[in-house]
Amino acid sequence: MxxxxxxxxxxxxxxxxxxxxxxxxxxxxxxxxxxxxxxxxxxxxxxxxxxxxxxxxxxxxxxxxxxxxxxxxxxxxxxxxxxxxxxxxxxxxxxxxxxxxxxxxxxxxxxxxxxxxxxxxxxxxxxxxxxxxxxxxxxxxxxxxxxxxxxxxxxxxxxxxxxxxxxxxxxxxxxxxxxxxHGEVWYNAVKDYLCGNIAYMAEFLRTRLPQLTMHAPEGTYLVWVDFRRLGLSPDALEDFILHKAKLWLDSGAIFGTVGQNLQRFNIACPRATLTQALIQLETAVNELTQS
CATH class of the missing domain: 3.40.640.10 (Type I PLP-dependent aspartate aminotransferase-like (Major domain))
Known part of the structure; x- marks a missing residue:
């Protein structure tokens, strides 16, 4: 009860x-x-x-x-x-x-x-x-x-x-x-689009950002990404995401201490938006590793 x-x-x-x-x-x-x-x-x-x-x-x-x-x-x-x-x-x-x-x-x-x-x-x-x-x-x-x-x-x-x-x-x-x-047609179309976004992001990280580990979702339109291989402290990672990659992601730490140094992405967006975000992230990671 x-x-x-x-x-x-x-x-x-x-x-x-x-x-x-x-x-x-x-x-x-x-x-x-x-x-x-x-x-x-x-x-x-x-x-x-x-x-x-x-x-x-x-x-x-x-x-x-x-x-x-x-x-x-x-x-x-x-x-x-x-x-x-x-x-x-x-x-x-x-x-x-x-x-x-x-x-x-x-x-x-x-x-x-x-x-x-x-x-x-x-x-x-x-x-x-x-x-x-x-x-x-x-x-x-x-x-x-x-x-x-x-x-x-x-x-x-x-x-x-x-x-x-x-x-x-x-x-x-x-x-x-x-x-x-009346939403079935739209619903089926958006599911196909989101599947495409998930696959696109997985391939982008695999080929262009291998330093990051993506946990491909079995459900939802949220993607959990592990940044621990970058070697940044939780505070440094937050600064890196916001000020270097210029992205507004959800810090893994807000989901519990076990989420530190991970980030949540919402891929329910136009492919162009997702692409721009990943390119910004790629640029920031490359600058970090080169320095």
Whole structure:
């Protein structure tokens, strides 16, 4: 069950993860527990299930914030991975808030709605989606929250109403309906375009910026790039990105300490914009290595 503010203290995430997860926990006077995702020998991020369960038990965690597909790592969790996570949460009576906002962008594998992975999971799940990423209407502030279990849904509604938020804006509702009803052609076209951008960036880094390691996303339009081979400190890397490459990227450090010296790129942009950004980065890296 979702505990009220006076009871719920410890909340779990898996860093590096979308930074508002951490912000909303800390801004509400709660403590954040992270079971950090670990890279295997191939650089692919994996879940440490033993650490995940130990952190829940040791910290009496009652709410887990799941990011699926994962932002910024681009992992698309398999059914087996979600089943293992869910069984641990079920065992220890942990409510799961599953952010599935990037579910429409899956390049490898298959997206699995957490509440549908196993029938019992619906009893302690909240599933969040939105047309905002898929159809680029984030400014209209419209999203969806599915809470199958009635008591949990009523409890959430009480807390939500107490926050003072009650009505969606009319433009957001109309835009969401229009997107879901008539947006298929555009959606399929944008997926093809984003696939092309991901492949283009991977080839650019492979051939022209081998000092950087790109983690090709299994899902999302976000690309996680490792800059550690440049040998810069976190502060020096931020200065390098901003003042030498003249780019505005998302520092990996804001996603958790395990993200230091990595950067998140958003490739949902025109190819010309992406090309210009990569050329600026290439020029800056070449100047750095030559000096």
């Amino acid at each position: 979702l505990h009220t503010a006076g009871v719920l203290k410890m909340q779990m995430a898996q860093q590096p993860v979308y930074y508002p997860f951490s912000e909303v926990v800390l801004d509400n006077g709660r403590r954040l527990v992270s079971s950090d995702l670990q890279q295997d020998a191939d650089g692919r991020y994996q879940i440490d299930y033993a650490d995940f369960e130990a952190k829940i038990v040791d910290n009496q965690v009652k709410l887990f914030l799941l990011c699926s597909p994962h932002n910024p790592l681009g992992r698309v969790w398999s059914r087996e991975e979600l089943l293992t996570l869910g069984r641990i949460c079920q065992k220890h009576h942990v409510t799961v808030f599953s952010d599935e906002i990037h579910a429409d962008f899956v390049w490898q594998g298959e997206h699995h709605v957490f509440a549908e992975v196993y029938p019992a999971f619906a009893q302690f799940s909240m599933i969040a989606t939105s047309p905002s990423k898929t159809f680029n209407i984030a400014g209209l502030q419209v999203s969806n929250l599915f809470i199958p279990e009635e008591a949990l849904r009523k409890q959430f509604r009480r807390i939500y109403n107490a926050s003072g938020r009650s009505q969606l804006n009319a433009a957001g509702i109309v835009a969401a309906e229009a997107a879901y009803t």
